[in-house]
Structures are given as structure tokens and as C-alpha cells.
Amino acid sequence: MIKLIIRADDIGYSEAVNYGIEKSVKEGLIGSAGLMPNMPFAEHGLKLLEGTNIAIGQHTNMCLERPCSDPKNIPSLVDENGCLKSSRTYREAFKNKEDFVVVEEAVIEIEAQYKRFKELVGKEPAYFEAHAVLSINLFKSLEIVAEKYNLPYQGISFDGTPTTFNKKPIMMLPMGSMEKEYDPFETLQKDILEYAREDMPNVFVCHPGYIDDYLLRNSSLTINRAKETAMLCDPKVKEWLLEHEVELVTYDDVR
Numbered sequence: 001m002i003k004l005i006i007r008a009d010d011i012g013y014s015e016a017v018n019y020g021i022e023k024s025v026k027e028g029l030i031g032s033a034g035l036m037p038n039m040p041f042a043e044h045g046l047k048l049l050e051g052t053n054i055a056i057g058q059h060t061n062m063c064l065e066r067p068c069s070d071p072k073n074i075p076s077l078v079d080e081n082g083c084l085k086s087s088r089t090y091r092e093a094f095k096n097k098e099d100f101v102v103v104e105e106a107v108i109e110i111e112a113q114y115k116r117f118k119e120l121v122g123k124e125p126a127y128f129e130a131h132a133v134l135s136i137n138l139f140k141s142l143e144i145v146a147e148k149y150n151l152p153y154q155g156i157s158f159d160g161t162p163t164t165f166n167k168k169p170i171m172m173l174p175m176g177s178m179e180k181e182y183d184p185f186e187t188l189q190k191d192i193l194e195y196a197r198e199d200m201p202n203v204f205v206c207h208p209g210y211i212d213d214y215l216l217r218n219s220s221l222t223i224n225r226a227k228e229t230a231m232l233c234d235p236k237v238k239e240w241l242l243e244h245e246v247e248l249v250t251y252d253d254v255r
Helices: 015-026 042-048 087-095 103-121 136-149 184-195 213-218 223-232 235-243
Strands: 002-011 032-035 055-060 128-130 163-165 168-172 202-206 246-249
Touching (some): 002 015, 002 042, 002 055, 015 042, 015 213, 015 223, 032 042, 032 103, 042 103, 184 202, 235 246
Parallel strands (some): 002 032, 002 202, 032 055, 055 128, 168 202
């Protein structure tokens, strides 16, 4: 039996993203979802999910909007306007084998987002990881904060090998949401048939949502969010998972 967490990232990214996540939770297959604590739409997203009993994690956001901490205390992480540096800035640095993130400053912001998460959600995160950023120093900082507060850290893997969740092995399945000709169901099927493990939980990361002006101005991931929302709510997908003996679980179930 394959145990599968189907996770939605980006609660709070925009109102339209929130509505897509809501539909994917209430009518679809999402049982775990990550909150971006610093985003202006975070409270809106949580309100839509009230009463759903899903596992809500901290999807630490270091690359969009204002930080939760004072920008003066984290100069390596912010631009001239005091906003968090963009994901493009991180990607370019990573490509050039550079890492501008100062660990001590990242710890300050990650802790601030953790405290904001608890204010918004009223409890500890079901899992703890980061949004769309390539930085070894950031990963080190996440581990420091996770250790300090005993948080269930979700590791990352770049080579297709298992990583860890809460210090236990877990398999992150390949994600294709940034591909132009992306077919979410085909990707899910391939992941289950070729990569999923029976000896540990597996995670399929999705970004369900709809499209609004804010998303178009701030993200390169747009149409594929709507595709994932439709896939997650399609009864045929659930039927296929049952036929292939895939058990849907949440982060709460595997801690």
C-alpha cells in the first residue's frame, strides 16, 4: 500500500489562489496545505478553510511582499523598498553558485513568520518548510528554527532520493507544475507508478488556485494552478488512486 500526501502550497498568495485551494480541500483531494504567514491574503485563505480540519503547515515565504520582521534587521533578505527579494533573484544567485542569505538574518525572519503563523492559526504547524527558494543558507536557517522550537521540518531533495519529515524518511515525488505542457493527472500517475515508495510516505506537491491580477503580476505559475484545481476535484482521479491501492494521508497522520 502506498501512502500519499497530496499537498497544496500557497495559502495566502492571492484571493484567487485561496479560492482554488478551498475548492481542492472541500471538493477534492487536498488534506494538507501550507500557509504563507506574511502575505496580506493569509487571513482570507484561512477563513475559507475554517471547519475543514486539514493539516496546515508553515510554507515559509522569503521571496514576496513585506517580511514579518523589521526589514532593518534583515538587510540581506530585502530590496531597497524593504520587501523580500524575489524568487528570480534567488534563482540567479543559485545559478551563479552564490548565496546572499545571511543565516542569522534568515533565522530572525523565519522565527517571525513562525510567530505570525501561530497568531493566525492558533496552533503549531503540522509541517514546516519553505516556498520556492534555492538557498543552502536558507535551508540551514529553517533547520535551526525547527530544532529550536521542535517543529516537524520537511526536508528537500534535489536528486530524487528520499528526504526527511520530522526526522523520518519521506519521498518527495517529482513536480511538473512549471512545465508549459503540464498535465497534472499524467504527472501524478507517473509519479505513483515510477517513483512512489511503499516503505515510507510520499508527497505530491500541488499549487491549486485560480487566476487574478495579483497572481499575474507576481507569479510565473498561473494557468497550471487552474489545471491542478480541476484535476484534484475530478472523481476519476480518486477512483484511479483507489484502483492502484493508494491511501491518502496527511502530515498529521505520518508524524
